[in-house]
Amino acid sequence: MKKFLVLGIVLICGVCFGQGTYGGYSQMQPLQGSISDDIQQAQANAYRKREEKREIERIKYERDQQEKGRQEQEVQSQKEYEALDRQAIYKACIASRVGSKLYLFGGKNGEVLLGCLNCDKFDSDSVWNNYGKYGSKFNNESIWNKYGAYGGSYGAFSPFNFGSTPPKIIDDKGIFIGYFTINKYYTDRKENNLLDAICEKWEAISENISEMTK
Template sequence: MDFKKTFLFFSFLAYCTFQAQTLNLYGGADQDQYLGCLNCDTFDKNSIWNKYSDYGNVYSSKSIWNTYGNYGSSYSTYSPWSSYASYPPVIVDQDGNFFGFLTLNTYKSERSELELAHILCKYHEDIKTDINGWYEKLFR
């Protein structure tokens, strides 16, 4: 195999592995508050992409999209969108494997290196205004 084919093969393999994992968010000082599924589809009741669920609704206290909530405010120590958050949400898979913190705080050790986490941090303000549209861009 040449380099390009090898790279494409391993990229595809990594993509399939990532898609097979269910990634969840937990927040709060002890990371014991479930905040939804990062890569579940828009119809899943636990999805942050389901605008009718507790985790995707911009008015829900458990949603990272609620600008005025503990987990969505740009000022809250528990929010991924606060540049100074001490307790941002953690990303874990269904087996409890840790994938880092979802946070804008560049000084937070163990900040997630997942591409999805980087996209969410970079575009979170835009995503809040079009959750379904962004889901389509990212996962379809």
């Protein structure tokens, strides 16, 4: 009798505990499914945000490249325009030569030859000959040497120094034409639009003699 009683109790407990465990597991399944869905949704949201960030960065990069290209094109166009402008100055100087060569003489007494103003680039005395004495920006007796006495904004005898003693313009017959100077109030200054253009652009010209005389 005791054996049957014990066996019955064991069976009853087994059924009860078994049902309890199964019931608890059944109740956990929906909770686990909900957590899994939340994780997947969070991962999807994170992926979407990464993709959105990449797209924004791509668009920004493309816009930056377009703007950079536009700016480079503007700079190039400006350089080409200035080059054409300088070339026009050179051509006008050569075209202005009608029979007489115009020489520049500078220094305290106006005795230092500084080159021919309206001679072409092949003339050894030309200020437009990049390889000549008077067309080189490195020569001491060149108006294009911005560190020399005859050139630049501070040269004592430079045509581009407002307070200097500027060079004289003398033709090949020895006739005084006037002074070549940026100072429009200087006595006997040669009034000429072409000379004014040279004075205005002298620095760019001095750096690009070879290009502007092509």
